[in-house]
Amino acid sequence: MADSNKGSITTGAIFIIVIAFFLQVLFVYADTKDTPNKAVAEFAKACFGLDSSMADRLCQESLIVDGVNVVDKYIDSVTTKAKAEGFRPFFTKNFLYHVQTNTVSKNDNKAKIRLTCEIKHPLRSFFTKESSRKIDETIDLINEDGKWKVCGDVFSLCS
Structure with a gap:
């Protein structure tokens, strides 16, 4: 059970980092307009x-x-x-x-x-x-x- 929680936390953290990266790229593009x-x-x-x-x-x-x-x-x-x-x-x-x-x-x-x-x-x-x-x-x-x-x-x- 502990391994399952650890895997979902890691997956969630990676997902949040990827979303944050794409949002940052989007905001940089919007600021240059x-x-x-x-x-x-x-x-x-x-x-x-x-x-x-x-x-x-x-x-x-x-x-x-x-x-x-x-x-x-x-x-x-x-x-x-x-x-x-x-x-x-x-x-x-x-x-x-x-x-x-x-x-x-x-x-x-x-x-x-x-x-x-x-x-x-x-x-x-x-x-x-x-x-x-x-x-x-x-x-x-x-x-x-x-x-x-x-x-x-x-x-x-x-x-």
Whole structure:
């Protein structure tokens, strides 16, 4: 009788491990799929973090305006302002918390996503004493070259 129990426990453990492996593969595949919601979250994180990778999620129309790369211009202006005030650029970065995205409308080529989140400065309580800000914006996206990208006046969001 003891051998029967030992065999069924081993079989059950192997079955659970196999199921867990397949679920992990499924979740990894689902996470790599590009969606408008994922694009908005990635753009917002990069924008508030002063990361130039935000250019990857910005549509061509919004990226280059009058021959100027607006991402580089934005990061340069924030960095210059921080240096003028005696800070390193790190101190101007913000982190996003409680990020939520909701689809307002979506078709094959366009989407409208509502972004709600809370923004906090990394050293807020110690140096700046500024309170956290809540963001609630609706952002337009287009599907450009098979990838969802943010369009419009997006830097008003980051300021």
